[in-house]
Amino acid sequence: MATTSPKTTPASTVAKLGERALIAHIRSLLAMPDWVYLGPGDDAAILEQEPRTLEALTTDAFVEHVHFDRKFCPLDAVGHKALAINLSDLAAMGAKPRAALLSLVLPGELTIGDLDNLLNGLLSLANRSKITIVGGNISRSPAVPRASEQGPLIIDVAVTGNVGRRRVLTRSGARPGDEIYVTGSIGGSVVGLHSLQATLNNSKQSRFETCHTRYLWPEPRVRIGLLLGRNRIASACIDISDGLGNAVKQISEASKVGMVLDAQCLPIEQIVHDWHAEQGTDAIAETLSQGDDYELLFTMPPKYRNRLLAINGLIDNIAITKIGVVTKKCEVSIQTSKGNLDLPHGFEHFR
Amino acid sequence: MATTSPKTTPASTVAKLGERALIAHIRSLLAMPDWVYLGPGDDAAILEQEPRTLEALTTDAFVEHVHFDRKFCPLDAVGHKALAINLSDLAAMGAKPRAALLSLVLPGELTIGDLDNLLNGLLSLANRSKITIVGGNISRSPAVPRASEQGPLIIDVAVTGNVGRRRVLTRSGARPGDEIYVTGSIGGSVVGLHSLQATLNNSKQSRFETCHTRYLWPEPRVRIGLLLGRNRIASACIDISDGLGNAVKQISEASKVGMVLDAQCLPIEQIVHDWHAEQGTDAIAETLSQGDDYELLFTMPPKYRNRLLAINGLIDNIAITKIGVVTKKCEVSIQTSKGNLDLPHGFEHFR
Numbered sequence: 001m002a003t004t005s006p007k008t009t010p011a012s013t014v015a016k017l018g019e020r021a022l023i024a025h026i027r028s029l030l031a032m033p034d035w036v037y038l039g040p041g042d043d044a045a046i047l048e049q050e051p052r053t054l055e056a057l058t059t060d061a062f063v064e065h066v067h068f069d070r071k072f073c074p075l076d077a078v079g080h081k082a083l084a085i086n087l088s089d090l091a092a093m094g095a096k097p098r099a100a101l102l103s104l105v106l107p108g109e110l111t112i113g114d115l116d117n118l119l120n121g122l123l124s125l126a127n128r129s130k131i132t133i134v135g136g137n138i139s140r141s142p143a144v145p146r147a148s149e150q151g152p153l154i155i156d157v158a159v160t161g162n163v164g165r166r167r168v169l170t171r172s173g174a175r176p177g178d179e180i181y182v183t184g185s186i187g188g189s190v191v192g193l194h195s196l197q198a199t200l201n202n203s204k205q206s207r208f209e210t211c212h213t214r215y216l217w218p219e220p221r222v223r224i225g226l227l228l229g230r231n232r233i234a235s236a237c238i239d240i241s242d243g244l245g246n247a248v249k250q251i252s253e254a255s256k257v258g259m260v261l262d263a264q265c266l267p268i269e270q271i272v273h274d275w276h277a278e279q280g281t282d283a284i285a286e287t288l289s290q291g292d293d294y295e296l297l298f299t300m301p302p303k304y305r306n307r308l309l310a311i312n313g314l315i316d317n318i319a320i321t322k323i324g325v326v327t328k329k330c331e332v333s334i335q336t337s338k339g340n341l342d343l344p345h346g347f348e349h350f351r
Numbered sequence: 352m353a354t355t356s357p358k359t360t361p362a363s364t365v366a367k368l369g370e371r372a373l374i375a376h377i378r379s380l381l382a383m384p385d386w387v388y389l390g391p392g393d394d395a396a397i398l399e400q401e402p403r404t405l406e407a408l409t410t411d412a413f414v415e416h417v418h419f420d421r422k423f424c425p426l427d428a429v430g431h432k433a434l435a436i437n438l439s440d441l442a443a444m445g446a447k448p449r450a451a452l453l454s455l456v457l458p459g460e461l462t463i464g465d466l467d468n469l470l471n472g473l474l475s476l477a478n479r480s481k482i483t484i485v486g487g488n489i490s491r492s493p494a495v496p497r498a499s500e501q502g503p504l505i506i507d508v509a510v511t512g513n514v515g516r517r518r519v520l521t522r523s524g525a526r527p528g529d530e531i532y533v534t535g536s537i538g539g540s541v542v543g544l545h546s547l548q549a550t551l552n553n554s555k556q557s558r559f560e561t562c563h564t565r566y567l568w569p570e571p572r573v574r575i576g577l578l579l580g581r582n583r584i585a586s587a588c589i590d591i592s593d594g595l596g597n598a599v600k601q602i603s604e605a606s607k608v609g610m611v612l613d614a615q616c617l618p619i620e621q622i623v624h625d626w627h628a629e630q631g632t633d634a635i636a637e638t639l640s641q642g643d644d645y646e647l648l649f650t651m652p653p654k655y656r657n658r659l660l661a662i663n664g665l666i667d668n669i670a671i672t673k674i675g676v677v678t679k680k681c682e683v684s685i686q687t688s689k690g691n692l693d694l695p696h697g698f699e700h701f702r
Contacts, residue, residue, distance in 0.1 A: 015701040018700075037516075038519070038521060042443075042522055042605075043589060043590055044407040044409035044440045044441055045409065046405050048406075049401075049404070049405070053400070054397050054400070055398045055400055056396070057395060057450060057452060058394065058395035059454045061490045063456060066490060066492075067490070088394075089395045092394035092395070093393065095395065103410045103507050105412055105414060105505065134408060137410050138700060139417060139418070139700055140417050140701055141417075142415065142416030151503065152493050152502065154456065154505065156410075156454050158452050168389070170389060254392075349490055350367075350368070350369050
């Protein structure tokens with residue numbers, strides 16, 4: 001009969017296992033492609049470079065009690081989303097994901113089973129996205145003095161990717177006359193969050209499951225970003241995780257153009273409209289100001305419509321919707337049946 | 352008269368300034384070299400690659416209440432050390448620092464003056480080390496529910512560097528007969544920590560100021576790492592931040608060799624011996640088991656002694672001390688006047 005160390009059972013904690021055993025445990029889950037000259041286990045990872053490309057580099061932290069709540073976020077979703085938010089940034093640059101560093105700040109009471117769930121969610125997306133975890137760091141999260149609270153669980157990911165010099169998607173290339181597009185559908189994530197919070201006290205509420213999935217398991221639009229870059233049809237691109245309204249403003253400012261959105265065209269699902277109707281809130285205003293949708297907003301000269309159709313044919317089940325036009329006058333607004341609305345500013349930490 | 356926004360005065364807080372203004376504030380402090388194709392401000396940074404080199408990539412988090420205590424660590428030292436611990440890892444690979452990502456998790460109550468102190472310490476070392484902050488992230492640190500405690504301040508840095516294929520310093524190349532060297536002096540950092548903690552309740556204790564500096568302002572051995580790699584004299588190299596004992600064990604395991612240290616040769620300063628004598632602790636045993644010395648341990652065939660002397664001549668005021676030899680028998684030990692000691696295991700989180 002095989003023996004299992006009591007330390008590595010799912011119910012044991014990371015504090016009992018200890019840092020070195022934890023690192024060995026995580027390393028055993030990783031496979032290294034041949035461009036990794038030296039993987040985890042030395043002072044730094046050493047990588048062959050991808051020839052004839054530029055390197056894209058970004059980082060995003062995913063912080064308990066700020067970005068997620070373990071009461072309604074399963075840990076495999078937490079691991080998935082911690083990587084997804086970083087991949088979405090690479091997608092918005094047209095970059096192909098390559099390597100990731102995983103910095104974990106773990107409360108000592110976290111169980112090995114919980115850690116494995118987190119890693120399963122993260123590594124499953126990493127494998128699908130062909131990004132390799134080449135290194136990382138584990139630190140203890142500080143228990144709170146004079147309180148019985150655990151320290152927060154934090155997953156801080158840094159990613160690198162590659163993109164050809166002429167394929168970089170920036171925020172600054174939008175020109176008057178370009179059309180404005182957004183991928184997928186929007187507004188579902190925030191409804192998912194509110195519904196999950198409400199579900200805590202009411203187990204019957206399952207009508208909004210598609211929104212729960214949008215909130216917990218966002219799918220970064222890496223392939224669409226790559227196709228937009230390779231086909232050179234997007235004049236500007238950004239991920240809308242801080243809100244569609246904010247994304248529009250960012251492109252407007254960086255490109256020194258105006259943008260007019262058509263509220264009727266926004267890809268907001270019926271279930272999102274239903275939620276807001278029940279809450280007495282305005283679906284369009286809320287969707288514009290709230291974030292957490294990991295979709296791409298991009299601008300494109302109208303002459304590339306056929307190429308965009310071809311790209312759309314390569315992507316299963318992800319809509320690409322025209323939602324407005326780029327204008328010369330440096331103003332951003334949204335046309336609704338009740339007249340023009342100003343754009344709200346979007347999510348911001350400390351607000 | 353120039354007007355200052357009350358939000359940007361040193362006494363204001365990061366919560367009052369808000370995420371976007373904070374990012375703009377930090378960006379205003381950064382200068383970009385010409386290989387930065389696109390710096391902070393888009394979804395990811397875009398960099399030209401350094402031709403004909405491998406890329407080194409590593410990350411290390413610096414966590415309040417775990418790695419530092421604001422009661423006796425000034426914030427410029429915190430910023431310095433958060434970068435230094437990462438640069439030390441690049442140094443141990445023989446890599447030249449290039450780009451850094453700065454992920455900050457900030458309690459809302461942190462003042463702008465405190466943040467600026469932290470950034471000053473970090474950017475001063477970055478400038479001296481010729482590493483560019485190309486991007487990053489700011490997140491709120493969660494206030495503790497049902498307690499009046501702030502969330503921890505966390506500085507998570509990821510760094511990249513470059514190293515020629517034949518100049519990579521790994522842990523696995525030590526061979527029997529090689530000599531073992533360590534840079535600088537050891538044991539001072541932990542004495543500095545204990546002395547600073549004691550000083551909190553006793554303002555007179557300043558005999559150990561050199562140790563305070565070792566703890567608060569460690570100087571990563573980037574130049575020595577580069578010189579060891581370029582001259583190809585080191586057969587293995589590691590940074591000893593998790594303890595000298597641990598570092599020796601890591602090289603021994605990776606290289607499949609034994610290592611014998613001579614306790615008499617360890618570069619432990621008199622003030623460190625004095626501290627341990629006063630405390631009734633064993634300076635050698637403590638220095639071997641405690642970490643937080645950002646020095647390099649490396650092995651070298653004896654035939655390169657002259658080259659090492661030449662390197663030593665290029666470096667001001669940093670000793671390079673022979674402390675032992677590599678042996679065939681896969682055991683690590685330390686010879687003392689009282690006989691052979693086993694090596695302790697070194698610092699580990701959750702222990």
